[in-house]
Amino acid sequence: MAYTMKEVAERTGASPHTLRFYEKEGVLPIPDRDANGVRIFNEHYIDCVDTVQALRSTGLPLAEIKQYVELYKSGEQTLPLRRTMLVVQKNKVEDQIARLIKTLEKLNYKLALVDAQESQFSKLP
Amino acid sequence: MAYTMKEVAERTGASPHTLRFYEKEGVLPIPDRDANGVRIFNEHYIDCVDTVQALRSTGLPLAEIKQYVELYKSGEQTLPLRRTMLVVQKNKVEDQIARLIKTLEKLNYKLALVDAQESQFSKLP
């Protein structure tokens, strides 16, 4: 039930550096410490990291994630606002996916061009 | 056939700042200037910007884009290497799309949770 820094890093894919940095920036809770001042994490902490990572991977800045986390901490009356934030992010992610698909098409086009040029090149006398 | 900084910025979506920065970093060609030292751009320049943006949007660092551009400048013998770079980026983009779809699912899940809590909340006496 208790995890070390290294375990949390492994389970979330974030580096210990990044985890400490997120904590310092206030987007992650302040974990308990053992007698030597070493952080002790629990299952819930890993959920928090997952959420922050999901929000970050959509490009949401840490400052806004912090806002979201603070809304979460201040209870149910912030649910409508949090809902709005989630919907906004959802739309952004859909846009990003659309944009990446366009990029993929562009890359495929460039690959086709390169292949055409390559075969022409190899046909030279 | 000739464009100003502002027009290039509008047509590519990159800010003039960013365009000058890219030029300084060597990922864009050095454009001609008019008598007042003002940059004059052409159609081909816009293609270059598009390509850089497509590569950047896949997360390719400017340093590697610069390498690609230099390979391009040094002619046909670099085609196989450029082809490899494109394939690598294509795979990365596919990965990114897959990851974003997962994030989208997570967001939908969180939205469903929030909606459930919200309706529960509104049912309170």
Next chain:
DNA sequence: TGGAGGGCTAGAGTTACTCTAACTTATTTT
């Protein structure tokens, strides 16, 4: 007991912008 392994903090370095200051030039507006 000593060395590997992990953790801690403070702070420097990196990437890719992004903005500011201070200035010139060109075009409108009064």
Next chain:
DNA sequence: AAAATAAGTTAGAGTAACTCTAGCCCTCCA
């Protein structure tokens, strides 16, 4: 004609989000 507006120029500072370094502490196992 003078003034305001808009666009351009450079050099360089600032920012976000890591990412790494230095220097130290603690513990565990051979």
